Amino acid sequence: MNREKHISSAFDRDLETIEALAVKMGGMVExxxxxxxxxxxxxxxxLAEQVLRRDRSIDDLEQRLNDEAxxxxxxxxxxxxDLRMVLAVMKISHSLERVGDYAKNMxxxxxxxxxxxxxDGAGLxxxxxxxxxxxxxxxxxxxxxxxxxxxxxxxxxxxLEVDQMYNALFREFLTHMMEDPRNITxxxxxxxxxxxxxxxxxxxxxxxxxxxxxxxxxxxxxxxxKANSVPMADTDAAAGG
Numbered sequence: 001m002n003r004e005k006h007i008s009s010a011f012d013r014d015l016e017t018i019e020a021l022a023v024k025m026g027g028m029v030e031x032x033x034x035x036x037x038x039x040x041x042x043x044x045x046x047l048a049e050q051v052l053r054r055d056r057s058i059d060d061l062e063q064r065l066n067d068e069a070x071x072x073x074x075x076x077x078x079x080x081x082d083l084r085m086v087l088a089v090m091k092i093s094h095s096l097e098r099v100g101d102y103a104k105n106m107x108x109x110x111x112x113x114x115x116x117x118x119x120d121g122a123g124l125x126x127x128x129x130x131x132x133x134x135x136x137x138x139x140x141x142x143x144x145x146x147x148x149x150x151x152x153x154x155x156x157x158x159x160l161e162v163d164q165m166y167n168a169l170f171r172e173f174l175t176h177m178m179e180d181p182r183n184i185t186x187x188x189x190x191x192x193x194x195x196x197x198x199x200x201x202x203x204x205x206x207x208x209x210x211x212x213x214x215x216x217x218x219x220x221x222x223x224x225x226k227a228n229s230v231p232m233a234d235t236d237a238a239a240g241g
Contacts, residue, residue: 011082014072015089019145021065022089025096026141028058030134032103033200037130039107040193041123043114051107058100065093088214092144095203095210099137102196102203109189116186119176122169126190129165129197132158136204143208149215155208156220162201169194 032051039048069090072078078086136155143151173187173194213219 011072011076011078014068014076015082015085018065018068018072018086018089021061021068022093022096023141023145025058025061025065025093025100026137028054028061029096029099029103030137030141032058032100033130033134033137036103036106036110037127037197039110040113041127043110043118043123045111045114048107048110052104055100055104058097062093062097066090084214084217088210089144091210092207095206099200099203102200105196106193109193113186113189117182119173119183119186119190122173122190125165125169125172126193126197129162129169129194130200132162132165133197133200133204136162136201137207140204140207140211143211144214147211147215149212152208152211152215153220156205156212159201159205162198166194166198 032054035047036051038044039051069086072086073083076082136158139151140155142148143155170191173191176183177187209220
């Protein structure tokens with residue numbers, strides 16, 4: 001019995017180390033979302049460059065977390081609920097790394113857009129959309145820390161708002177392009193940024209679903225609410241680029 005208790009406490013310590021890395025990643029990703037949106041709105045190329053530089057640190061944290069998780073599994077041989085906790089935090093960290101990539105891609109386009117005439121209201125609208133996604137990410141991580149399936153479900157429901165904001169922005173950019181062909185290049189860049197933010201919302205939702213799985217043992221069996229998305233180019237290939 002004492003040996004089992006020792007093994008359990010050792011597992012708990014190792015898991016706490018991994019969870020601390022995930023929480024640190026989450027804070028860096030939340031900052032990346034905010035800073036990338038602010039840099040875009042204010043045309044702050046130096047701030048955008050900071051987002052690009054910090055992305056490497058996010059990647060390094062994910063690698064460290066994966067190494068620690070692999071060591072934990074090898075040494076502690078967790079079963080059932082314990083293994084589920086380790087796998088959940090690994091999936092969450094992967095989602096966080098991808099969000100960091102999307103923030104990086106937003107920052108990359110800032111320097112290009114800063115050389116073009118601004119599109120009225122675009123920067124503000126994208127920052128508002130980023131704020132919604134940033135709050136989703138914050139609450140998804142809080143739901144993980146607190147093991148709060150109700151909060152996680154609330155995050156999941158909010159993804160619909162992000163989809164609706166994306167669709168509205170797409171139509172707005174399309175109008176700008178039709179009214180003046182000189183707006184086409186800038187609006188295409190802005191569209192890709194909006195799509196990146198929409199994907200961030202999907203990833204925050206994926207984190208929330210992992211929390212629901214962690215608490216209940218089952219992934220949600222109902223389809224998440226989604227707005228009908230406008231047909232446009234896929235930007236998955238851009239993430240991590």
